Amino acid sequence: MKRSELAGPALAKPVLDRSALLDVQDISRLYGPGKGCESIDFRLHAGEVLGIVGESGSGKSTLLRVLAGLETPDAGRVIYHTNDGELDLYAISEARRRALLRLEWGLVHQNPRDGLRMGVSAGANVGERLMALGERHYGNLRAAGQDWMTQVELDAGRIDDAPLTFSGGMQQRLQIARTLVTRPRLVFMDEPTGGLDVSVQARLLDMIRTLVRQLGLSVVLVTHDLAVARLLSHRLLVMRRGQVVEAGLTDQILDDPQHAYTQLLVSSVLTP
Numbered sequence: 716m717k718r719s720e721l722a723g724p725a726l727a728k729p730v731l732d733r734s735a736l737l738d739v740q741d742i743s744r745l746y747g748p749g750k751g752c753e754s755i756d757f758r759l760h761a762g763e764v765l766g767i768v769g770e771s772g773s774g775k776s777t778l779l780r781v782l783a784g785l786e787t788p789d790a791g792r793v794i795y796h797t798n799d800g801e802l803d804l805y806a807i808s809e810a811r812r813r814a815l816l817r818l819e820w821g822l823v824h825q826n827p828r829d830g831l832r833m834g835v836s837a838g839a840n841v842g843e844r845l846m847a848l849g850e851r852h853y854g855n856l857r858a859a860g861q862d863w864m865t866q867v868e869l870d871a872g873r874i875d876d877a878p879l880t881f882s883g884g885m886q887q888r889l890q891i892a893r894t895l896v897t898r899p900r901l902v903f904m905d906e907p908t909g910g911l912d913v914s915v916q917a918r919l920l921d922m923i924r925t926l927v928r929q930l931g932l933s934v935v936l937v938t939h940d941l942a943v944a945r946l947l948s949h950r951l952l953v954m955r956r957g958q959v960v961e962a963g964l965t966d967q968i969l970d971d972p973q974h975a976y977t978q979l980l981v982s983s984v985l986t987p
């Protein structure tokens with residue numbers, strides 16, 4: 716991202732539904748001293764985008780995997796607030812955790828190949844997640860495929876093409892369509908614009924920002940790119956060597972960082 720984009724406007728604050736969606740309580744997952752994540756606490760509210768930032772190796776992806784039910788923590792609890800009550804993510808069965816990811820949550824990987832089935836058509840990639848929710852009507856599945864391809868600004872005329880024939884940016888759009896078609900209550904994104912050309916990144920970011928706003932999505936976003944964090948996140952956690960060194964509103968943290976590490980992170984982006 717360019718400096719000028721970092722200085723751009725923050726995501727407009729939605730009227731937040733202040734109900735808690737996720738409570739993260741003293742979570743640790745360490746592979747070695749300072750490697751992984753340690754003693755992490757925060758609450759995510761409905762309609763909120765929480766950015767997790769920090770340099771490479773600071774533990775962002777480890778934390779995201781634990782939050783998304785993909786890696787068991789050494790200690791701590793992840794409490795998910797459903798409409799029917801609370802679920803303790805690692806006290807429920809593996810099958811129930813998998814079902815959560817399929818039915819109520821969404822995960823956008825940095826590499827779209829990790830989130831798509833490359834050999835089947837774009838439409839099938841979108842329709843498949845709906846089928847997991849019980850939709851069987853071919854016409855409805857196809858219409859949803861076309862609708863979502865349009866929403867992510869892909870040519871719906873390419874619904875029968877395999878994602879293998881798409882560019883990296885197009886594959887990422889398709890992965891987002893596949894994730895959002897089921898209208899998940901909570902979405903995890905790991906470097907969603909990483910590995911793409913800057914101009915492709917900027918257009919994709921713009922689209923993600925629009926969808927987040929329109930759908931009022933609740934998102935946990937991992938990024939090492941402060942410009943991405945600025946554009947998408949309402950609040951930030953800054954991680955260093957597995958620990959959160961600073962947390963707060965995005966503008967406050969990026970405009971007036973308090974911790975020496977955050978000051979370094981911000982200045983290393985701002986200094987040519």
Ligand SMILES: Nc1ncnc2c1ncn2[C@@H]1O[C@H](COP(=O)(O)OP(=O)(O)OP(=O)(O)O)[C@@H](O)[C@H]1O
Pocket residue numbers: 746749750751769770771772773774775776777778939
């Ligand atoms: N499965 C694993 N086994 C051993 N060490 C691991 C494992 N996964 C991550 N680590 C280590 O834990 C630390 C944190 O890695 P993690 O991927 O969470 O950081 P990150 O902030 O997401 O970095 P990046 O942006 O480079 O992915 C690193 O030192 C990494 O080498």
